[in-house]
Amino acid sequence: MSGNGSGDWARLARRAHFSCGHRYYQPALSEEANREIFGSCYSEHGHGHNYILEAYLEGPIDPLTGMVINLMDVDAILKVVTGELDHRHLNFDVPAFKDEVPTTENVAKFCFRRIQEELEKGASPAKLTSVRLYENEDLWVDYGKL
Amino acid sequence: MSGNGSGDWARLARRAHFSCGHRYYQPALSEEANREIFGSCYSEHGHGHNYILEAYLEGPIDPLTGMVINLMDVDAILKVVTGELDHRHLNFDVPAFKDEVPTTENVAKFCFRRIQEELEKGASPAKLTSVRLYENEDLWVDYGKL
Amino acid sequence: MSGNGSGDWARLARRAHFSCGHRYYQPALSEEANREIFGSCYSEHGHGHNYILEAYLEGPIDPLTGMVINLMDVDAILKVVTGELDHRHLNFDVPAFKDEVPTTENVAKFCFRRIQEELEKGASPAKLTSVRLYENEDLWVDYGKL
Amino acid sequence: MSGNGSGDWARLARRAHFSCGHRYYQPALSEEANREIFGSCYSEHGHGHNYILEAYLEGPIDPLTGMVINLMDVDAILKVVTGELDHRHLNFDVPAFKDEVPTTENVAKFCFRRIQEELEKGASPAKLTSVRLYENEDLWVDYGKL
């Protein structure tokens, strides 16, 4: 319990949706190794997914507003971050994935860092503790405090 | 791992559903501040949601019954607690929200405290570690051990 | 099969979400009859739900665009219609429910009629055949062509 | 009721999942028209989705097996058809979408026709009446008997 002994502490989670194309390809590896490691995710033009992003934000419940953080502020941040990914082909259109394979792990890491950067521009005492990124309903990654 | 080295320990989660009306309004603030902070949630007669409540209960697995806690006992407790909220208008009908804005954070806190009170009346060694309360599929709050 | 012998015909469905407060109360009936017929839905200040609205639109697939109707047009219409309901208390804030009990049946009928009115202002050959309105995941109503 | 007066008739539905990249682009239109009609779906390298395909098969219930059609046969057909789409970029890798924009409508039509072709190779009396194709949980298309 993080502070719930003394005051009131809670974690708010918010979902956002975006769709991307991607391809698993590591130029430092041979074609054969790429094929073996990445299987059907290694194809020239890529494929794509409907991603679901969950941001977890922790902090004291403001006794006046009853909120950990104003949802309108969370939504504004998520709109910025998912706007950099939505309806794009990660390998071609998003600079962060020039150097890294756009796996669920790396896309989750990207989202965590970008949300954290945007959150720090504001004045909220809430902290981003982790993100969860679903590539589909049967596969997801948690990044941050595990 | 909480005790899984020595014995068998697990966490059981149970869902319950309820529907409420609510309105975000803080009398200590001006009408203008209420409108700015609470946006569309600030309207005279309120609106409402289908809430989903998840209770997380942790304890040793009884070697005889194979259970952390008997599900019939959990359901009896959740029936009492959701019965105080279901098909009610939180601001008008539930005393706890006379003093507090019925945000997801505060409704989660209410549920945590009430489940804990009811659980302590029984003899189960299981502890309520946290609750998760969904206001909708894209917004929820965890309260308790985070 | 509606025209699929000769040309290409399809039905597109689009979901939209909104949250409302409501109360089941029929002034033409006694208090006792209201209580007996409407049960827990009959309480003075009401409760509320997260509604999900599905609009079903049928028509030929345009051979150039591959579309029955442009999704941007559907979304614009649904935004207008759900905007008349979202974050409101149906009994107090929506004139259509001054005269009618805001049951799932009547809210579905309202949505069907309003979408149809908005659709007819445009030039799309697609027709609204029905709507489906979910009050929760276990209860919904279809209105239109059944 | 299709024959349920005399015998026993039912419709079986089966779901399958696949993920694709795609791009909305019609070479017969100007760049400006493409941008206006297809919006964010018109980008050079495309994006992608997790599709869900539902096949609806109708026929008499065999009194011996209790089945409209053997599920193993349905799954074999769906594996063939989704195998032609899964983890591919529709515009580049699937010949049917060289000539047609890979909208949900056109992908649904492709699935209907291919399932029907495969089904006709077998001996089952069940008929494919329609398919439903979800591009995401808020958008889908029915093709076939509507």
Added chain:
Amino acid sequence: MSGNGSGDWARLARRAHFSCGHRYYQPALSEEANREIFGSCYSEHGHGHNYILEAYLEGPIDPLTGMVINLMDVDAILKVVTGELDHRHLNFDVPAFKDEVPTTENVAKFCFRRIQEELEKGASPAKLTSVRLYENEDLWVDYGKL
């Protein structure tokens, strides 16, 4: 549109849940044929599922109550019917499946007939048009008006 030209007509759907054990076995067939037709569903002690039953009820919207049928009446009927199946092993505990293989098709037929029988005992003008029975989220059967 069923009467929506003249009056108001709608279809209400209600979900109910139950869990059963079952085994696919046809004594009129050889062991080998049972194994070939029923695959993993043919094992001596059976396996089981969480079923979801949807009942579709159609009729005029009562102008006074705003209802096709009172939900309390629907729930009472569904409680009776699912009570004959829930937490039972269909092959051993439910007489209807002494003679018939408990496939999704046959369990759907059972539910349709039993709901219809119970509905006819009441005075509601609403008719059961069909049921949908899910064996899991990827397999279901519609029985009745298709």
Added chain:
Amino acid sequence: MSGNGSGDWARLARRAHFSCGHRYYQPALSEEANREIFGSCYSEHGHGHNYILEAYLEGPIDPLTGMVINLMDVDAILKVVTGELDHRHLNFDVPAFKDEVPTTENVAKFCFRRIQEELEKGASPAKLTSVRLYENEDLWVDYGKL
């Protein structure tokens, strides 16, 4: 944060599905005690469920592949483990449940141990931290690191 200060660390989750029959029965207890403790889960031939198993695997993100663990390896392990349970009656067909009541708690423990055994045969640095096992959408158990 587990190592995210220095390097890159993440948790990958993968879902698998299986269906079983089971019965709650403890021979060390009287018939009366069995009935009282296990309620409707205590019936001679048992009932069954669609289980969903989630495996949580934690480790460093490989900078070359962008992966915590190769999904093909996870799927191979889950296929082995769920293959020992799927379409079986736990009490009769799975030796582990000769001695233990097949509650959600005990089936989760079985899955955790078996996945861990299989994982240790491979060379991945990723660790299984916990499993989550759903008996249905309203009841589940976490076993491992809580």
